[in-house]
Amino acid sequence: MSNPEEEKLRPIQAAIQDTVHSLDIGIGQRVLRGVLLAVTLGALLLLYAGNQFSSLRYPEAMDQAQLGRNLLRGDGYTTQFIRPLSMWQLMNCPRWRNTMLQKHPDLMNPPAYPVLIGTLFYMVQKGALWPGDEPPPSWKWGEPQTMRQRMFELMSWPYWTWTFSIIAAVWLLLGVLPRALRMRLRKGELPWHAAGILFFLMLFALFWAPTTSFTVPPEQAPTGFGPDRWIVYGLGIPLTLINGWLTYFIARRLFDRRVGVMAAALFVLSEAICQYAISGLNVMFAMMWLCLATFALVVANDLLTQERRPVIALLLTLLSGAIIGAAFLVKYSAGWLLLPACVLAWRMWGLGRGGWVALAMVAMFLSLAGPWMARNYWRCNNPFGLADTGIYEKVPSLLRDNLQRSLEPNFAAATLPLILNKACRNAREIWTDSPWATGSGVILAFFAASLFYRFRRSSVHRFKWFTVGSTATFFLVTCVLGLQPRPPNCLAQEGNLLVLMAPLITMYGAALFFTMLDRLQIFVPLWRGCVVALFVAATALPVGLRLIGPTADRYAYPPYFPPKIAQATSYLDAQEFMASDQPWAVAWYGNRRCFWIPMHRKQFYNINDLHQHISALLLTPITLNRRFLSEIMFDEWWPWADILRFLKVPQDFPLKEAIPPERFEGVNMLFFCDRKRWVDPAPSK
Numbered sequence: 001m002s003n004p005e006e007e008k009l010r011p012i013q014a015a016i017q018d019t020v021h022s023l024d025i026g027i028g029q030r031v032l033r034g035v036l037l038a039v040t041l042g043a044l045l046l047l048y049a050g051n052q053f054s055s056l057r058y059p060e061a062m063d064q065a066q067l068g069r070n071l072l073r074g075d076g077y078t079t080q081f082i083r084p085l086s087m088w089q090l091m092n093c094p095r096w097r098n099t100m101l102q103k104h105p106d107l108m109n110p111p112a113y114p115v116l117i118g119t120l121f122y123m124v125q126k127g128a129l130w131p132g133d134e135p136p137p138s139w140k141w142g143e144p145q146t147m148r149q150r151m152f153e154l155m156s157w158p159y160w161t162w163t164f165s166i167i168a169a170v171w172l173l174l175g176v177l178p179r180a181l182r183m184r185l186r187k188g189e190l191p192w193h194a195a196g197i198l199f200f201l202m203l204f205a206l207f208w209a210p211t212t213s214f215t216v217p218p219e220q221a222p223t224g225f226g227p228d229r230w231i232v233y234g235l236g237i238p239l240t241l242i243n244g245w246l247t248y249f250i251a252r253r254l255f256d257r258r259v260g261v262m263a264a265a266l267f268v269l270s271e272a273i274c275q276y277a278i279s280g281l282n283v284m285f286a287m288m289w290l291c292l293a294t295f296a297l298v299v300a301n302d303l304l305t306q307e308r309r310p311v312i313a314l315l316l317t318l319l320s321g322a323i324i325g326a327a328f329l330v331k332y333s334a335g336w337l338l339l340p341a342c343v344l345a346w347r348m349w350g351l352g353r354g355g356w357v358a359l360a361m362v363a364m365f366l367s368l369a370g371p372w373m374a375r376n377y378w379r380c381n382n383p384f385g386l387a388d389t390g391i392y393e394k395v396p397s398l399l400r401d402n403l404q405r406s407l408e409p410n411f412a413a414a415t416l417p418l419i420l421n422k423a424c425r426n427a428r429e430i431w432t433d434s435p436w437a438t439g440s441g442v443i444l445a446f447f448a449a450s451l452f453y454r455f456r457r458s459s460v461h462r463f464k465w466f467t468v469g470s471t472a473t474f475f476l477v478t479c480v481l482g483l484q485p486r487p488p489n490c491l492a493q494e495g496n497l498l499v500l501m502a503p504l505i506t507m508y509g510a511a512l513f514f515t516m517l518d519r520l521q522i523f524v525p526l527w528r529g530c531v532v533a534l535f536v537a538a539t540a541l542p543v544g545l546r547l548i549g550p551t552a553d554r555y556a557y558p559p560y561f562p563p564k565i566a567q568a569t570s571y572l573d574a575q576e577f578m579a580s581d582q583p584w585a586v587a588w589y590g591n592r593r594c595f596w597i598p599m600h601r602k603q604f605y606n607i608n609d610l611h612q613h614i615s616a617l618l619l620t621p622i623t624l625n626r627r628f629l630s631e632i633m634f635d636e637w638w639p640w641a642d643i644l645r646f647l648k649v650p651q652d653f654p655l656k657e658a659i660p661p662e663r664f665e666g667v668n669m670l671f672f673c674d675r676k677r678w679v680d681p682a683p684s685k
Contacts, residue, residue, distance in 0.1 A: 034194075037261065041244065041268045044543075045237045045277060051547055053278040055228050057487045057556035060494050061280030062588040064109055065231060068117030069214065069588075072125070077114075079106040080587035082595035084407040084603065085389065087611075089380040096379075101577065101593070101612050107385035111372060112329040113282035120234050121227065124212045164204040168197045195245075202238065216566035216589050219665075224554060225562055225589065231280045239284035240277040243503060244268045246291035251507035253298045254460050259514055262532075263507035269540040270440055273502060275492040283492075286334045287500050289327035293341065294504065296320040297466075301348055301459050314357070317345050321361030325368030332387045333497055336477050338365050340469040347462065390481040390495075395422050405596050407603040423479040430478065430498075440502075442538045446509035453512060460511075467504040474498055487556065557667070558621035562589040564667045565618075568659070571677035572615055579604070580618040594618075600639045601653075608654050616677075617655050619670040 056062050063081050070078050086107050087099045171193070212226040244264040252260035267273060276283045300316035303309050320341060328335030342361055346354035373383035382388070389403050392414040403409050451468065455461050474497035484494035513535055522528045537544075555561050559582060569590030572578060576593075580586045583594035597617070598604050608614045623637060642650060649656060655672035663678065664671075 037265065038241065038245075041265065042237070042241055045240060045268065045274065046233075048274045048543065048547060049232055049237060049278045052274075052552045053229070053232055054552045054554055055224050055556050055560065055562060056231070056280045056588070057490065057560060058279055058281055058492070058494055059484075059582075059584040060109075060282075061231070062584040064114050064282060065117055065227065065280065066584070066587040067106055067109060067114035068121060069227075071114060071118035072121045075103065077106055077111060078103045080104075080591070080593045081583045082593065083108070083386070083404045084596060084598045084607075085404045085409060086380075086386060087595070087607075088407050088409060089382070089386065093380050099611050102575075104593075105379050107376065107380055107382075108387060110329045110332055110387075112326065113285050113331075116235065116285065117231060120206075120230060121212070123206045124209060124230055124234070160207040161204050164200045164207065168200040168204065171197055171200070206234070214591065216562045219563040228280070232278050236277045236280065236284060239288055240268060240273060243284060243287050243291055246288065246295060247503040247507060250291065250295050250298055250503065251510070253295070253302065254457075254463060254507070255511050255514075259507060259511045262510040262514070262536075263503070265536060266443060266510060266539050267503055267506045269536065269543055270443070270502070270506075271542040271546060272440055272491050272499060274543055275490060276499060279490075279492040281492065281494065282330050283496075283499060286327050286331040287503065289323050289330060290334060290337055290500055291503055293320040293323040293327070293337065294463075294466075296323065297341065297344060297348075298459070298463065301462065304348055305459055317348070317357055318360050318364050320345075321364035322368055324361075325365040328365070328369045329372060332384060333474075333477050333481065334500060335365070335369065336473050336497075337470055337500075338362065340466055340473055343469065344462070344466045391419060394482055395419060402599065405599045407598050407606065419480070422482070423476075426479040426482055427475075430475070430483070440539075442535070443506050443509040446512045447505045450508045450512040453515070455511075463504075464508060467501060467508060471498060471501045471505070474500060558625060560585050560589075560620075561667050561669075564664050564669060565589045567663070568616070568618055568669070568671050571673065576615040577612045578616040578618065579614055580620070581623045582618075582620050585620075586618060597640070605652075605654070613674075614654065615674050617670075617672040619672075621668045624668050624670065 056065065063079070066080055067077065070076070070080070082101065082104050086104065087101075089107060090096050090099055090105075212230055214227060216225055244267050247267050248260040248264040250260075251263040296316045297320050300313040300320070303313035303316075321338065324335060324338045324341060327337065338361070342358035345357045345361055348354065349357045376385040377383045379385070386404070389409075392403055392409075392411055395414040395418045397413045397415075397418050403411075450464065455464070478495060478497045481495060483496060486493050517528070517531060520531075522531065555563075562585075565585055566589055569578070569586060569592040572592055574592070578586065578592055578594050579597050580594050581597050583596045586592055586594035595607070598607070604614070623640075626637065649658075649672060653672075655674055657673045657676050659671040659673065659678060
């Protein structure tokens with residue numbers, strides 16, 4: 001006969017044994033390994049950012065950051081970085097025929113990433129939507145509230161941090177752990193629980209952190225510009241980890257768990273990805289939407305292959321078109337993924353229905369992208385704004401003309417043969433750019449080899465060619481639009497669309513590696529682990545060498561020195577107008593309306609005489625560090641050569657006074673004003 005006390009203890013012993021088994025070889029072990037890997041990769045990205053990030057150094061990043069700040073302050077989708085080409089576009093639009101210099105609409109950037117930046121700034125400012133560092137207006141009980149005041153009161157509630165931390169803890173303790181210990185937690189549920197808990201922990205961190213300031217600190221400040229670091233630590237690094245997480249899920253669907261873990265690790269450990277994570281560019285945000293679209297197509301393909309839930313498969317296919325539309329609103333050129341996605345859907349659904357499904361995907365794409373394209377058309381008679389002018393940049397016949405700096409552009413000079421000549425030249429430069437310098441050479445070599453290997457599963461083979469087609473499409477678009485030069489010691493590059501395919505390229509390279517490893521039949525775990533570690537180390541070696549090398553300078557100088565830019569712009573009032581060769585930096589760090597120096601001095605005079613008085617001109621190392629003969633006298637800056645030659649202004653130049661060089665303390669800048677603003681008081685009105 002059994003003892004009654006033993007009968008009572010038996011359920012407890014069974015629960016303990018199940019818990020130990022779960023932590024040893026079950027779902028608990030996978031959870032611990034996943035958490036350890038995520039923490040390790042996140043810590044590595046934080047270490048890399050702390051070691052290599054100084055300040056923003058990409059014009060596109062600063063341009064979109066100041067757009068986000070303008071949205072935060074309630075100025076709408078307006079820009080302080082004014083391009084002469086944008087002025088020309090508005091003056092030639094029949095609806096306006098006005099330059100709108102006071103609140104100039106942005107015609108270059110899609111809205112999604114600036115909105116995300118503005119939302120981040122809104123949260124780290126705790127709802128302070130008023131310009132500068134001034135406190136919000138006081139409000140008394142019983143008075144009518146504006147929407148901005150209501151949002152401020154809501155965001156200023158002091159218990160948000162406790163609320164988010166309690167929600168995350170309750171979710172973990174009551175929703176996840178009991179089911180995991182009882183072995184009732186399904187495999188597919190755990191990642192979504194983890195994502196929800198991490199989301200609330202991120203909100204806790206945002207509300208716990210101190211408020212940021214848009215005032216550039218003095219040169220002697222121990223830290224850099226706060227909003228710069230928030231863009232990297234609050235957006236760049238989390239988006240990179242999210243992309244690694246999505247890479248794992250796509251690879252696990254197509255292959256298995258080990259390929260997913262390897263692909264996610266190699267993706268994050270690539271130095272090119274680390275550089276994009278700290279660049280402030282919108283690449284990681286666009287990549288997230290493209291990964292989501294690919295994941296939706298993978299799940300839809302699996303359902304069709306298994307002949308299960310065709311309605312769900314159709315909805316997921318159409319959803320992928322809408323997601324690509326969201327990627328288009330982050331980066332216009334990312335919308336070209338719709339072309340290979342439609343071809344893939346046509347293959348998935350067959351010759352008959354596939355065409356209708358592809359058309360429905362285009363309709364879903366336009367449902368998201370259409371309203372913004374209509375806005376651009378209403379503003380300037382072009383659904384893409386100024387984004388499509390990149391086709392004409394650096395065409396051989398226009399090498400001495402920067403179209404965005406031109407108030408009278410000559411598009412007729414860029415003929416189709418010259419555009420093709422430019423595309424071929426860009427293709428050669430991109431193709432000969434060595435991938436080994438970025439740590440991606442090993443992965444690219446395995447990916448190239450996978451093109452000649454036929455995987456057993458038809459879905460894996462189908463998405464391999466989807467990856468090839470998408471990469472080829474982005475390669476052609478990049479060749480036509482062109483690339484911006486890389487800053488010194490940087491791997492991230494404006495206009496590089498090939499990096500958007502890094503998750504898929506990485507997972508196919510990892511899959512072929514494990515296929516070859518299995519063929520070698522290495523049964524000793526130690527030796528097998530050494531081979532895997534060597535493969536990972538070959539990819540992560542550039543990151544490791546960068547970390548043990550010298551740290552980055554505090555500022556990205558040359559050409560950007562934020563304290564001196566802020567010092568120069570402080571001599572102007574908020575409503576005054578200035579010009580510079582780096583207007584994106586003046587708009588972001590100096591918080592002043594600034595237009596790009598036009599190609600010719602005559603256009604400069606026209607803007608000053610006919611549109612608005614120009615109070616100052618700032619020249620920086622972007623211009624001053626150029627070679628005098630080859631880059632000034634015979635390049636795009638030749639109309640300004642007489643000013644740069646003698647560092648004296650001509651007799652007819654409206655800005656006669658130059659700031660004394662000692663005020664910039666050795667920083668290579670020239671600042672011309674209409675009067676001695678650093679000495680004279682403002683004239684009375």
